[in-house]
Amino acid sequence: MYPDLKGKVVFITGGANGIGKAIGEAYGQAKANIVLADINEQALQETQEAFAQTYGPSMIQTLPMNSTVENDVQHAITNAYKHFGGIDILINNAGVMDNMEAAQTVFPTIHGSTSSMLT
Numbered sequence: 001m002y003p004d005l006k007g008k009v010v011f012i013t014g015g016a017n018g019i020g021k022a023i024g025e026a027y028g029q030a031k032a033n034i035v036l037a038d039i040n041e042q043a044l045q046e047t048q049e050a051f052a053q054t055y056g057p058s059m060i061q062t063l064p065m066n067s068t069v070e071n072d073v074q075h076a077i078t079n080a081y082k083h084f085g086g087i088d089i090l091i092n093n094a095g096v097m098d099n100m101e102a103a104q105t106v107f108p109t110i111h112g113s114t115s116s117m118l119t
């Protein structure tokens with residue numbers, strides 16, 4: 001049995017794209033309030049517009065933030081607290097995956113198959 005997420009506040013780093021955005025959509029469907037913090041301001045703007053249209057403008061807050069810069073993080077957290085009165089759930093998703101070496105070492109066959117499919 002999943003908890004009722006209606007009215008909860010979820011703060012998602014790297015929420016403007018990809019997995020973070022998809023997590024935000026899932027929380028939006030569960031009627032949670034969503035804070036998307038991301039370094040990519042253009043993507044944030046586009047995602048804010050899409051989420052506001054789907055879930056309602058009062059359910060979404062977007063904050064430009066580089067999660068590797070402490071001041072940015074403090075500023076974003078403070079803003080989210082001011083806007084929604086707190087944070088219930090943190091999804092620490094922001095990141096860049098630019099090196100598949102570990103996966104290649106552990107799954108050489110799978111990686112080989114994937115690479116050949118992509119070429």
Ligand SMILES: NC(=O)c1ccc[n+]([C@@H]2O[C@H](COP(=O)([O-])OP(=O)(O)OC[C@H]3O[C@@H](n4cnc5c(N)ncnc54)[C@H](O)[C@@H]3O)[C@@H](O)[C@H]2O)c1
Pocket residue numbers: 013014015016017018019020037038039040043065066067068093094095096097
């Ligand atoms: N996609 C995969 O197969 C996969 C596999 C394993 C792990 N991951 C991890 O999952 C996370 C999300 O992956 P994704 O595929 O959705 O990536 P994505 O590139 O689609 O989205 C990542 C988001 O994070 C943002 N971002 C990057 N650096 C940031 C920073 N310093 N501060 C704030 N925002 C930042 C980007 O602007 C982007 O919106 C990443 O941490 C990635 O390393 C992804």
